[in-house]
Amino acid sequence: MSTVAFAPVGRRLRALAxxxxxxxxxxxxxxxxxxLVPLSVPFSVRPAVEQMDLKGAGLSVGSVMLTAxxxxxxxxxxxTALVSAFVARREELVLKRLRTGELGDVEILxxxxxxxxxxxxxxxVVLAAGFVLFLDxxxxxxxYLTVLGVLSGLVLCAALxxxxxxxxxxxESAQVTxxxxxxxxxxxxxxxxxxxxxxxxxxxxxxxxxxxxxVRLVSGGWSGQLSAxxxxxxxxxxxxxxxxxxxxVRRWFRWEPRR
Amino acid sequence: xxxxxxxxxxxxxxxxxxxGGFEAVRGISFSVGRGEIFALLGTNGAGKTSTVELLxxxxxxxxxxxxxxxxxPYEERAAVRPRVGVMLQEGGFPSELTVAETARxxxxxxxxxxPEAEAxxxxxxxxxxxxxxxxxxxxxxxxxxxxxALLGEPEVLFLDEPTTGLDAEGRRDTWxxxxxxxxxxxxxxxxxxxxxxAESLADRIAxxxxxxxxATGTPSEVTAAQxxxxxFRLPDGYFLGDLPPLGELxxxxxxxxxxxxRLRTRELQRAATGLLVWAERARVELRGLDxxxxxxxxxxxxxxxxxxxxx
Numbered sequence: 149m150s151t152v153a154f155a156p157v158g159r160r161l162r163a164l165a166x167x168x169x170x171x172x173x174x175x176x177x178x179x180x181x182x183x184l185v186p187l188s189v190p191f192s193v194r195p196a197v198e199q200m201d202l203k204g205a206g207l208s209v210g211s212v213m214l215t216a217x218x219x220x221x222x223x224x225x226x227x228t229a230l231v232s233a234f235v236a237r238r239e240e241l242v243l244k245r246l247r248t249g250e251l252g253d254v255e256i257l258x259x260x261x262x263x264x265x266x267x268x269x270x271x272x273v274v275l276a277a278g279f280v281l282f283l284d285x286x287x288x289x290x291x292y293l294t295v296l297g298v299l300s301g302l303v304l305c306a307a308l309x310x311x312x313x314x315x316x317x318x319x320e321s322a323q324v325t326x327x328x329x330x331x332x333x334x335x336x337x338x339x340x341x342x343x344x345x346x347x348x349x350x351x352x353x354x355x356x357x358x359x360x361x362x363v364r365l366v367s368g369g370w371s372g373q374l375s376a377x378x379x380x381x382x383x384x385x386x387x388x389x390x391x392x393x394x395x396x397v398r399r400w401f402r403w404e405p406r407r
Numbered sequence: 408x409x410x411x412x413x414x415x416x417x418x419x420x421x422x423x424x425x426x427g428g429f430e431a432v433r434g435i436s437f438s439v440g441r442g443e444i445f446a447l448l449g450t451n452g453a454g455k456t457s458t459v460e461l462l463x464x465x466x467x468x469x470x471x472x473x474x475x476x477x478x479x480p481y482e483e484r485a486a487v488r489p490r491v492g493v494m495l496q497e498g499g500f501p502s503e504l505t506v507a508e509t510a511r512x513x514x515x516x517x518x519x520x521x522p523e524a525e526a527x528x529x530x531x532x533x534x535x536x537x538x539x540x541x542x543x544x545x546x547x548x549x550x551x552x553x554x555x556a557l558l559g560e561p562e563v564l565f566l567d568e569p570t571t572g573l574d575a576e577g578r579r580d581t582w583x584x585x586x587x588x589x590x591x592x593x594x595x596x597x598x599x600x601x602x603x604x605a606e607s608l609a610d611r612i613a614x615x616x617x618x619x620x621x622a623t624g625t626p627s628e629v630t631a632a633q634x635x636x637x638x639f640r641l642p643d644g645y646f647l648g649d650l651p652p653l654g655e656l657x658x659x660x661x662x663x664x665x666x667x668x669r670l671r672t673r674e675l676q677r678a679a680t681g682l683l684v685w686a687e688r689a690r691v692e693l694r695g696l697d698x699x700x701x702x703x704x705x706x707x708x709x710x711x712x713x714x715x716x717x718x
Contacts, residue, residue: 156518163515167504174503237501245499248463249516250488 160251164259165266168233172263178229182264186221186271189213193340200345208371210285212342215367217275219339222301222359223330226268230261230309231322239318243403257397261306268305272298289372293379297365300386304358307393314402329358338363358393361386414438414474415563415594416445416462421471423457431457433618434471439596439611444589446609447598448707454618455598456496459567462596463493475563489518492561494552496568496598502541506532506551509540510558517559526554529584545572553581557588564588566597570604582608606703614710621710626703633701633709634659635675637682641666642691649689656681667695675700 172178197212237243237260246256276294279285288294308329316325334340336354343351343364354360361382368374374382416439423432432454439445447455461468464480464487473479478486500509510523520526527533530550535543543551549572556564569585570578585595585608599605605612606626613623622629641647647663650656657674672678679698686693 160516163512166515167501167508167512170508171501171503240501241495241498242501244465245493245495246516247465248488248493248495249513250485250518251516252484 156250157255160255161259161262164246164251164256165262168260168263169266171233172229172267178232182225182229182267183271185224186217186275189217189220200342208286210279210283211367211370213283214275214279214285214370215342215363216339217279218272218298218301218366219333219337219359219363221268221271221275222305222362223333223339225271226264226302226305227309227312228322228326228330229264229267230306231312231316231326232319233260233264234310234313235316235322236319238313238402239405241404247403253398253401253403257310257401261309265302265306268302269298285370288370290369290374292369293365293374294369296383297362297367297369300365300383300390301359301362304362304386304390304393307390307397308358310397310401311393314397314400317406332357333359336360338367342367355381356385358389361389413440415441415443415476416596417472417474418458418462419472421458421461421473422469423454423461423466424469430469431618432461432468435613435615435618435620436471437613437620437623439594441594442589442592443610444585444595444597444608446605446612447596447615448600448602448605448612448703449598449615450600450711452617453615455600455615456567457618458615459565459596459598463491463565464488489559490561491563491565492556492559494549494556494564494566494569496571498548499552500540500548503539505537505539506543507536509551510536510555513555514558519560520558521560523558526558527551529557530554531580546574546577549573550577550581553584562593564593564595564597566595568598568600570599570601578604602703602707612703614707616710622706629706630701630703633706634671634673635678635698635700636705637670637672637675637679637696637698639668639682639693639696641668642689642693645689645691651681651685 172182193216194209194213197209197216200212243256247253251259280287312325312329313322316322337343337357337359339359343354343360346354355364364374364382365379365386368378368382418438419436420434421432421436422430422434424430435454435458437445447458449455460466461473462475462480464475464484467481473481475487476490480487504512506527507523510527514520514523524533524536527536530553532547532550532554535547540548540551549569553566553569556566566585570581573581582604585597589595597608609626611623611625612629614621614629622632647668653661653670656670656672657677658670658672660671662669670678675698682693
């Protein structure tokens with residue numbers, strides 16, 4: 149069964165992702181936010197970052213800005229964009245229509261999320277390459293940790309977007325319902341403010357925010373300063389959030405508009 | 408092997424209760440044989456869509472049993488879905504995709520899909536392939552929905568109000584298409600509130616009323632259970648008592664509304680002949696004379712009326 153079913157799953161996901169990518173390209177607002185925000189952030193926040201006491205925290209300007217840029221990509225290109233996408237598909241009854249077909253529920257959500265997740269992945273790759281080549285961020289010391297951080301961050305953003313969509317009634321209100329996570333993550337997860345410059349007690353609480361471990365792995369992979377114990381902690385926290393979010397989505401996801 | 412060759416769809420004592428406690432489907436049973444067109448007929452709120460969604464496996468029934476091709480459509484989704492095609496009552500497509508892009512996406516999600524262009528041609532949408540869904544008329548959207556339901560060459564087709572929003576020509580085209588599909592062996596379950604549609608298209612129908620099956624059978628069986636009707640204006644100076652005894656005419660019921668008399672009978676020819684012979688002898692003209700055998704419409708209205716009286 150599973151070997152027979154595997155090929156069609158890939159084909160179906162491709163079909164959905166391709167349609168979503170087309171839709172993404174047709175929504176000018178989404179394109180602008182998804183592409184320009186993360187790419188411009190490093191330049192707009194550079195002056196602020198340069199004034200921080202990074203040396204004391206053992207950080208370089210380049211790697212802090214790269215972490216910020218990848219974090220913004222998580223929040224805007226993936227999370228916020230996907231909340232809107234899930235709500236729009238639900239309100240247009242696309243999700244209900246897909247559920248009458250051969251796809252399983254997980255396939256429908258994965259296929260819908262895939263386009264934005266791929267955009268996020270591409271952004272991370274472009275940003276990393278750009279920073280290494282032009283902004284002198286230095287090569288990552290432990291690239292596999294950065295990769296792990298990016299992947300876990302993308303998966304978690306997609307799952308949290310589906311969850312946020314469940315409590316969002318319209319595409320317009322998605323701008324509001326997505327705000328709490330965006331705000332909390334920027335402040336507490338080491339995106340706009342590096343985790344290393346937060347007061348110790350606050351930092352130890354913020355470590356458990358949803359996107360903190362992913363961001364920590366991204367930046368730790370660059371600096372190579374994470375101990376095995378810290379890596380394990382970040383991976384475990386990230387995994388716990390993913391499991392929790394996926395469970396919550398399976399339990400509470402809304403497939404049809406409220407009538 | 409299961410008995411799918413006799414009954415492609417089997418519904419037994421089905422119930423559906425919504426979150427607020429409203430019971431939309433209150434214990435209905437019917438079965439549909441292979442190659443049959445079966446219509447669920449009813450007014451808005453009769454429970455048609457609620458029933459079809461259970462057959463499509465979108466949700467689990469509160470009680471009762473559904474079998475489609477011998478399987479539970481909710482629990483055994485993987486076994487049923489590749490063999491059925493579904494058209495929901497409305498929508499279901501991203502408005503910013505074109506017709507061709509929508510068809511391509513759907514084809515990618517269907518096993519053994521026929522070419523998209525062929526499906527679009529079946530419903531006459533091939534020339535609209537590059538138009539965005541949001542620019543389609545309501546009727547064109549229904550046709551796109553039907554095309555997608557046909558992509559997988561399904562054995563069983565569920566059509567929820569397939570012709571709502573279509574003009575007369577579009578409706579006839581859809582009927583032709585559904586008939587052609589039946590010729591090819593497809594089993595079709597459709598809902599409609601157009602009596603004409605049920606009468607001309609369906610092999611068998613079930614009239615739903617307030618979540619229950621009020622009548623079922625072939626359109627002519629359902630109709631035959633209803634009396635025929637005669638109505639006319641009483642000539643001036645005449646009273647109901649001047650007519651021949653109604654019982655002798657085979658009239659089983661009557662009502663008088665001002666000067667207008669309405670008679671119900673199961674022996675239309677005998678009643679009409681008796682009445683006309685009387686008028687001829689009395690040398691009076693029966694103005695507004697209307698003699699009609701029972702139609703599905705009267706059956707339908709009759710059922711709605713009976714239930715109201717009972718309630």
